[in-house]
Structures are given as C-alpha cells and as structure tokens.
Amino acid sequence: MEPFFEHHLLQTRRNFFGRTGLRLGGLALAQLMGSTGRSLASLSSPAAAAAGRVHPALPGLPHFRPKAKAVIYLHMNGAPSQLDMWDYKPGLRKEFGKDLPKSFLGGRITTMTSGQGKFPVAPSKFTFSQHGQSGRWVSELLPHTAKIVDDIALVKTVHTNAINHDPACTFVMTGSEVPGKASLGSWISYGLGAETSNLPSFVALMPQFPEGSNGQALFSRMWGSGFLPGKHTGVVLRSSGDPVLYLDNPPGVDRGDRRSMLDTLGRLNQKRFDELHDPDIQTRIAQYEMAYRLQASVPELTDISKESQATLDLYGPDVKRPGSFAASTLLARRLVERGVRVVQIMHRGWDSHSDLPVQLGNQCRDTDQGCAALVQDLKQRGMLDDVLVIWGGEFGRTVYSQGSLSETNYGRDHHPRNFCMWMAGGGIKGGTMIGETDDFSYNPVADPIHINQINATMLHCLGIENERFSVKHQGLDEKLTGVEPTKIIPQILA
Numbered sequence: 001m002e003p004f005f006e007h008h009l010l011q012t013r014r015n016f017f018g019r020t021g022l023r024l025g026g027l028a029l030a031q032l033m034g035s036t037g038r039s040l041a042s043l044s045s046p047a048a049a050a051a052g053r054v055h056p057a058l059p060g061l062p063h064f065r066p067k068a069k070a071v072i073y074l075h076m077n078g079a080p081s082q083l084d085m086w087d088y089k090p091g092l093r094k095e096f097g098k099d100l101p102k103s104f105l106g107g108r109i110t111t112m113t114s115g116q117g118k119f120p121v122a123p124s125k126f127t128f129s130q131h132g133q134s135g136r137w138v139s140e141l142l143p144h145t146a147k148i149v150d151d152i153a154l155v156k157t158v159h160t161n162a163i164n165h166d167p168a169c170t171f172v173m174t175g176s177e178v179p180g181k182a183s184l185g186s187w188i189s190y191g192l193g194a195e196t197s198n199l200p201s202f203v204a205l206m207p208q209f210p211e212g213s214n215g216q217a218l219f220s221r222m223w224g225s226g227f228l229p230g231k232h233t234g235v236v237l238r239s240s241g242d243p244v245l246y247l248d249n250p251p252g253v254d255r256g257d258r259r260s261m262l263d264t265l266g267r268l269n270q271k272r273f274d275e276l277h278d279p280d281i282q283t284r285i286a287q288y289e290m291a292y293r294l295q296a297s298v299p300e301l302t303d304i305s306k307e308s309q310a311t312l313d314l315y316g317p318d319v320k321r322p323g324s325f326a327a328s329t330l331l332a333r334r335l336v337e338r339g340v341r342v343v344q345i346m347h348r349g350w351d352s353h354s355d356l357p358v359q360l361g362n363q364c365r366d367t368d369q370g371c372a373a374l375v376q377d378l379k380q381r382g383m384l385d386d387v388l389v390i391w392g393g394e395f396g397r398t399v400y401s402q403g404s405l406s407e408t409n410y411g412r413d414h415h416p417r418n419f420c421m422w423m424a425g426g427g428i429k430g431g432t433m434i435g436e437t438d439d440f441s442y443n444p445v446a447d448p449i450h451i452n453q454i455n456a457t458m459l460h461c462l463g464i465e466n467e468r469f470s471v472k473h474q475g476l477d478e479k480l481t482g483v484e485p486t487k488i489i490p491q492i493l494a
Contacts, residue, residue, distance in 0.1 A: 054290075055193035055201040055341070062192065062463025067494065068388040068426025069195070070336040071188060071458060072343045074329075074371060076363070077169060078216050078350030079419070081397040081412055084124045084360055086420040087156055087441045088137035092123035092399070095440075096407075100400045104442045110163055112353065112402060113413045119400035121440070122410040125357055134431035141364040144372035150431040151375055151384070152391075152424040153492035157435030157444035160395050160416045160451045165216045165351065168394035168416065173222040175452055175482045182226035182471075184455055185342040187480045189232040190225075191464060196339030198297035200290060203335055204234035204344045207328040210362040213349025223344060227473045230283040234344060235290075237331070239323030243298055244291075255295070262288050301334055315373040318366075329370040333377055336387050350393060353402050354411035375424050384425045388461050390454070392421030399440045418444050421454060427461030429494045449489060452481040457488045 083089060100119040113119070127140045136149040162168035167177040174181035182190070185202040194201030204223040209215055223234030237243040249258055266285055273281040304312070304319070307330070318324040325347055332343040347367055352359040371391060378384040396419025397412030404410075418437050424430060436446040456466040459480065466486060470477040477483060 053193065054197035054293075055189070055195075057193045058191050061469075063465045063468060064463050066426070066461065066463030067385070068461040069386045070341055070343075070426075071185075071388045071390065071462070072332045072336060072374065073184070073345070074367075074374075074389065074391040075169075075172070075222075075344065075346045076350050076367070076391070076393040077218060077346050077348045078165065078214065078352075079168075079393040079395050079397060079414060080350050080363070081124075081352060081356065081360055082156070082418070082420040083397065083399060083412070083441050084126050084356070085139045085141055085364070086137075086154060087418075087437055088128040088139075089123070089399075089439065089441055090128075091439055092121060095121040096123055097121065097405060100440065100442075104438075104440055108163065109398075110414050113398070113400070116402075119398075120405045121399055122401035122405050122412065125408055125410075132431065134433070136431075136433065141361060142368050144369045148372050148375045148424070151379065152422040152430060153428050154420060154422045154433040155435055155449050155454070155489065155492065156420050156433065157418050157437060157446070157448045158392065158421050158451055158454065159418055159444065159448055163395070163414050163416050165394060165414075166219065168414075169216075170219070170221055172392075172394050172451055174226065175455060175480045179219075179221050180226055181221075181478070182228045182232070182480070183221065183223050183234065184458070184480055185223055185234050185344050186225040186228050186232040187469070188342050188459075188462065189234075190228045191469060192341055192462060194339055194341040198293045199301070199335065199338055199340050200235040201340065202232065202234040202342045202344075203340055204236045204346065205239070205328045205331065206236065206346050206348075207239050207325040208323045209325075209347055209349035210366050213359060213362065214351040214353065215348035216351055218346055218348065222346065227471065227478065229279055231286045234342075237298075239328070243302055244294055248295070258292060258295075262292055297338075301338065302331065304330060304334075311377060314377060316369040318370075324370075325367050326370040326373070329374040330377075333374060333381075333383075337381075337383065352397065352411060353413065355409060356397075356411050357409060378425065386426050388426045388428065388458060389424045390421065390458065391423075392454070393419065395419050396441075399442055415442070417442060418448070423454075423457070423492065427494055429492055432492050434489060434491045447491075450486070452486045453489050456481050456486045457492070460488045460493070 097120045100121055128137045131138050131146040132149040134150050138146040160168055160171055162171050162177050170179060171177050173183045189201040206218060225233040269281050269285045312319050315326045315330050318326040319330055321327060328345050332345060335343050350363055375389055378387050395414055395416040398415045402411040402413045434447050435444060435449060438445050459466045466481055470479045
C-alpha cells in the first residue's frame with residue numbers, strides 16, 4: 001500500500017485533529033509568503049537544488065537537438081478576425097449584403113446568430129497591401145507587424161473543435177476541451193525545466209486591454225499544471241502594483257531571518273514527506289524557496305531603467321506604463337533572456353460581435369507595435385534563433401455579419417473552421433505561409449491545420465517528439481496534443 005494512504009488509514013482521532021491544526025497554521029504561513037496550493041513553480045527536489053539545477057529537465061529530454069530554447073506565446077483571447085487582419089478576400093466587395101449560400105453555412109453556428117433570418121456577407125472595410133520580400137497581404141490595422149512578415153510563418157487554415165470561448169481557449173492551451181489537463185507551458189516546464197534558478201520556469205502575464213472591449217474571462221486552467229506536479233503551474237505576474245503579492249518581508253524580518261525560517265520549515269516539510277511521500281509537500285517546499293528567490297530577482301527583472309532609449313522607442317510610448325501590452329512584451333523578452341522557459345501573454349478584448357471596426361481597431365493599436373517590437377528586439381539581440389514566438393486566438397470570425405450591417409459597421413460571430421496564427425523564431429522558416437481558404441474565408445480548401453498541430457510543431461522546435469512525450473493518467477497516455485496521433489507542420493520549419 002502507498003505510505004500516504006496507509007498513514008491516513010492508521011492514524012488515530014487525536015492524531016487527525018492535532019495534525020489538521022498544524023496544517024491550518026501552515027496555510028496561514030503560505031498566505032503570508034504569497035503562495036497557496038499550486039500557485040508558484042519552483043524547485044524540483046532538494047537533490048536537484050544541491051546539483052545546482054532548480055528546474056532540471058526530465059532524463060532523456062530534449063529528444064533531439066532543439067532549434068528553440070524558449071517560447072513566448074501571445075494569446076489574443078476572444079478571437080481576432082482573420083478576414084480583417086490576414087485573410088485578404090478582395091472578391092467579397094461584390095458580395096456585400098448578399099445572403100451567404102446555405103452550402104457554406106452547414107449545420108454548426110452559435111445560438112447568437114442561429115435565429116437570424118439572413119446571413120449577410122460583410123467584406124472587410126480595411127485596406128490590405130503587400131509587404132516584405134514574401135509579398136504578404138496585411139491589413140492596414142497592422143502597420144508594425146507588416147514590417148516583420150519576412151520573419152514570420154503565417155498559418156491561414158487553423159481549425160479547432162470548439163465554438164465557444166472557454167472550451168476553445170482550454171483546447172488551445174491544453175489540447176483538450178475537458179478541464180483538468182495540463183497547459184502547454186506546464187508541459188514544457190515539466191519536460192525541459194529552465195536555465196534559471198532565480199525565476200520560475202513558466203510565467204503568465206495578463207496585460208490591460210482597451211476600455212469598452214468585450215473581455216472574456218480567463219481561467220487558471222490556461223496556465224495550470226493539471227495532472228502534472230503543481231510546481232509546473234505558471235506563475236502569474238500581476239499587471240499593476242506589486243508583480244507578486246506578499247513577496248516583501250514584513251517589518252522587522254530581514255533576509256537572513258527569512259532564510260533561517262525557511263531552512264527550519266524545509267526540514268519539517270522534508271520529514272513529513274519522508275513519512276507520507278505526498279508530492280504536494282515537495283511542491284510546498286519548492287514554493288517557499290522560489291518565493292525567497294523572487295524577493296531578489298523580481299525587482300531587477302521589472303526595472304527597465306537600464307534599457308536603451310532605442311529599445312524603449314521600438315516598443316512605443318506605452319512601454320513605460322506598467323501593465324500595458326507593450327510593457328508585457330518587453331518583460332517577456334527580459335524573462336526569456338534570464339532563462340525562463342515559457343512566457344504566456346494573454347491579451348483580452350477580441351470578441352467583436354458588434355462594432356467590429358472600432359473594437360478591432362482598438363485591439364490592434366494596443367498590440368501591433370508590441371508584437372512587432374518583440375520579434376525585432378529578439379532578432380537584434382541574436383535571440384530570435386533561440387526563442388519561438390507564437391501569435392493567435394482560440395478561433396476566427398464569420399464572414400457574415402452578426403446583427404445589422406453597413407459599409408462601415410458590422411459584427412462577426414465565432415468561427416472555428418479556419419483562422420490565422422503566426423509563428424516566428426527558433427526552428428521556423430520566416431516569410432512562409434501555409435493554407436488557403438475559400439472565397440468567403442469559411443472553409444479551408446488547402447492544407448487544413450488542426451490547432452494541436454501548432455502545439456506539436458512548437459514541441460518539435462524545442463527538441464521534443466510529441467508522440468514520445470506523455471504521462472500516464474487515468475489509464476491514458478496523456479499528451480499536450482491529446483491521445484490521438486498528431487503531425488507537425490513541416491512546411492514552415494527552417
């Protein structure tokens with residue numbers, strides 16, 4: 001029998017209540033330290049720490065020499081409109097206001113538009129032009145991203161299983177619509193660890209977004225570790241105020257005092273672990289240790305005063321506003337520069353069911369320069385070959401208008417059949433494109449790419465063979481891409 005379960009079967013009533021009281025005290029101390037349960041990623045084990053690796057890789061990983069060492073994932077939560085940004089359809093002008101042919105609609109639309117009597121075609125009101133040596137068509141909404149098209153690979157025909165935000169975002173980040181799975185950042189942290197001992201291996205950022213936007217909720221499962229050890233949960237750095245709450249020592253407690261307290265607490269927790277072999281105890285030890293390290297590393301990380309003026313100008317004026325998207329992209333570069341393995345930026349407000357030209361315009365102005373600056377900054381520093389950057393949402397938007405339609409105003413419903421994502425950096429061939437859609441940007445007509453193929457390709461760039469990277473859970477060989485075989489996208493690999 002497992003020692004953990006045997007212990008609880010044999011303990012007396014007196015032991016139960018006595019030890020429960022001690023646990024409640026531990027919970028209170030955890031609150032003071034700014035971490036509860038599974039909130040901070042950190043040390044893997046005392047043995048690993050002794051060896052000098054706080055975040056070691058699993059034995060045997062990577063499977064082969066990687067092209068990328070880190071990932072920055074730019075998630076546009078709410079679903080950007082591919083028709084207004086990347087999927088240029090000039091022929092739609094002559095279709096303005098016409099009812100979309102029933103043959104395109106099929107049988108799967110949301111309840112938000114299923115009651116409409118008509119499904120009028122809404123061409124994009126935005127102008128497209130060609131950019132770079134690749135001649136990529138890009139919307140006027142993305143003047144800064146247009147400058148880096150020869151560094152990115154555009155995937156025009158991504159499709160997903162889900163049609164509503166929560167399950168679709170869960171699918172993008174975990175490979176499944178079912179909650180409880182491990183997020184992509186947690187998988188990478190679990191497999192590859194990180195090259196830093198002073199910061200988490202996986203960090204999640206949630207920047208501010210334009211006022212008046214339709215901001216969808218974000219759920220912790222998008223950066224959660226699921227069935228993987230809790231230390232691989234993403235650490236959320238707050239967008240305003242202290243990046244990590246309760247990190248500072250209380251008055252009268254100096255760093256030496258804190259070290260002494262943690263050493264004593266660590267010995268007690270280790271003794272408890274030797275009794276029970278409960279992995280959550282090791283996670284708790286790791287949380288305290290990482291909180292101690294963050295006390296020294298976070299202030300330096302978030303201090304951008306030593307960045308050159310040229311760098312700050314690259315990201316734009318908002319870079320000095322804490323919590324802005326621009327500040328988050330610069331922080332992402334600083335994190336991977338310091339050895340963090342995965343940084344996930346989740347920008348909300350892209351759910352444009354109405355007033356799309358204004359709403360989408362606000363979103364693009366808020367993010368366009370930061371996205372482009374991140375790629376340019378990494379490239380200028382010689383880091384782009386080692387860092388994989390991914391941009392995308394959870395699905396796309398319909399060609400037909402939701403609600404009323406005019407030449408200058410329209411909305412678009414959810415559309416999971418095809419949407420656009422791009423990748424740049426380590427292992428990716430810049431200036432490439434894969435996939436083509438029909439005249440209404442409603443279905444792929446060449447090279448449909450499932451969302452799990454994006455994640456399989458990401459793992460490949462990191463030197464991980466997706467089909468060999470699994471964990472036994474509830475009788476299944478769980479993988480980031482689900483339990484079914486998933487192919488990579490060779491056409492966009494360098």
